[in-house]
Amino acid sequence: MNLDGLNKEQKEAVLHKDGPLLILAGAGSGKTRVLTMKVAYLIEQGVDPSNILAITFTNKAAKEMKERIYGLVGRTAFDCQISTFHSFGLKILKENYNLLGYDKNFTILDSDDTLSLIKKIMKDMNIDIKQINPKYVRNSISGAKNQLLSPEEYEQFISAESEKIVCKIFKRYRDALIKNNSVDFDDLLILPIKLFNEYPNILKIYQEKYKYILIDEYQDTNEAQYILTKKISAKYKNICVVGDNDQSVYSFRGANYKNILNFEKDYKDAKTIMLEQNYRSTKTILNAANSVIKNNEFRKDKNLWSDNEDGEKITYYRAYDEKHEGSYIISEIKKLLDAGYKEKEIAIIYRTNAQSRVLEEEFLKSRLPYKIVGSFFFYNRKEIKDLISYLKVIYNEKDDVNLSRIINVPKRGIGDKTINNLVTYANIEGISIYEAIETGKELEFKKIIEELKVDSENCTLTDLIDKILDKSGIRKELESEKSLEADIRLENLEEFKSITKNFEEREGLVSLEDFLNEISLVSDIEEHKNNPDKITLMTMHSVKGLEFDVVFVVGMEESIFPHANSSFDKQDLEEERRLCYVAITRAKKKLYLVNAKRRMLFGRDSINPPSRFIEEIDSCYIEETENNKMPKKIDKESMLNDGEVTYNIGELVIQDSYGEGIVIGEDDKFVTIAFNYPHGTKKFIKNHKSIRRV
DNA sequence: CCATAATTCTTTTTT
């Protein structure tokens, strides 16, 4: 194998074959390259590809790694197990479902399904969902599960009244999942661990199977993921993990960057290699990223450097509003394309998914090719969810959650009362809703599902979709409605067939089981399509691990980024800053930071000051323009209005640094203004020019 | 049981 393109440390990492290895790899230091070459090297050294397990966090990363290994070793790459933690967990469950009390055709509940199950349980228990938010319950349960706590163990740790209630719901929730023959996302990690604990001989099989384990983004692993791989690698200890503490951005999911520190404790003879040279970005971009991240207090300083040229300065643009933000980006992209940049080398990244909406509108107008990665937009539509529920029920009739969703879709005259009767009966008998159906209109529904079950055995997926639409009456209902909205729904359902068709062609598979697994774990429509040259729109979280020539980071405003919910707590804020570090370091050649003076949020016009992260970047890296004048240092005289200014208590005003606020107090010299969280109340010189009436 | 009106969320981030 040719290692010429690698530096000393990279070579060392690739050539380390046996024993634990920790690679601390800064952004853009070539870690993916090292990982892929390492796999190729192992194969070259005679390791059976089927003994290699490589784990990534996102499906995109897994896909990319597969392609790159394929590029190095050819078809034998397919014999390696390269997947996300969750799909790896699913694979183990599929191989051992019976030992865990499940039927073969168990299904995965997504976070919406999980939420409706919790709501149902709470209703059953007469818990007011206004008193305790079901989402809080869901998150608490998920948190406990990821700490590998059973409801009984969780009980030992809690004291608050609300947590005790959560615990009771947790118990019912756990039982309900088994009864529904369903698992949630967390189960994909913790059930395999349970399996290994209860059946050591099975653990042994997996230890022999996966003699070499590589894990990417190790700083993002949570307790469950940590334990899972620790168990499997316990025998041979050929475990190689790659991580960067500065890029740890999943603590909300229980990720614990301390796992990196634990690694050296767990494996006393672990070798550690640091990759500190950045090959990706210009000096300007890297320096900007470093000047932001150095503001984090809880951080081990490191020395990431670059030999690349200085490159262009960063462009900071302050748009008038969110639409202008979009149109500005479009106009810049047009210039970039004229200058020879390729669409697929341009990315727009934002903090929240909701921001993609306005951007998409502007892109549609511009007719530039774009793709929104991770857009729930399609899968979140009612008609698509209904269709998927049909598929899940056809495959797993015990799935009460999805069955309840569609038993009256389209309208069949089955209302709350009928369903409640069914549920009560099913509970008494200890059977599923499906089994409980014996009479009435619901029996017709059952017959439809029975027929479709047969169809699912006999025809292709795409044909099955057609049969569902016909036999359920969904198509008929939408066609007879003759509204634009109904037409769009039909179109979306037709579009869904292109996803199944693509799946069938790509995988050569037509099984409902495989398709359901795929859409449960890859809930991103773009992953199902072939993607030619397009401009990429995605969140900062999903962009991790990728790189582009040109990156636009948009919505650089306080309370969007850093997000309002994360700007108060110091730890949260530091995570936001790491996220900013991730965002900036995606850019290879040119970085744009964009924000809007005002923006519609929750249907209200809100005004937020520029993100603090912009100010943290040394201004020498940012191009000076008319538009982006940094917080001006003008002498006090010129900042005061001539003459007297008076305000009324309760009046809405805008202040340049803190945005919208309400006047809550006034005397002859000062005015007191209450601003939105997290700014609080501030006192100003009354006729200061930074304050304006709305 | 269902259509319409009124009201109340929603936007962190992912598998």
Next chain:
DNA sequence: AGAATTATGG
């Protein structure tokens, strides 16, 4: 602003 949930009346 738009979606989702709940109330109301037929």
